[in-house]
Amino acid sequence: MYKVKVYITLRESVLDPQGKAVKQSLNSMNFPEVEDVRIGKYMELMIAPTDKSVEETVKEMCHRLLANPVIEDYTYEIEESVTK
């Protein structure tokens, strides 16, 4: 069994209104030192081993469903996990 951590972030050039709202909330809650916030998604997938490489599978899943390649970037980490 593999544990895969996927991080999906908006591309640098894409505006992040949600992050901006969070930044403003933090500023008004007495955290003026917060200068920028960008919000993305984090996913943990448990994947059973198959004939295909996990890496290929993860890339294909990110590309086809998990991320929107037009406005988002993704990175991932694959860990082998012994127990389910």
Add this chain to the structure above:
Amino acid sequence: MYKVKVYITLRESVLDPQGKAVKQSLNSMNFPEVEDVRIGKYMELMIAPTDKSVEETVKEMCHRLLANPVIEDYTYEIEESVTK
């Protein structure tokens, strides 16, 4: 300037209907090997140095705004970043 990465996940005991929907979509898109999906949030914060420790600041922000401590856990990584 510090770059802080915050990962917010639902607690183990909390149901994740969004993750379940993604799992089912992946299964029906010819990825039967996906056995579980949990979805969380990922945030990148740029924080200017102050007299307070960054770690304290981040914990307080997570507790008061970024995460819901009743149903969510958070972890974070702090990196020092030279350029803005």
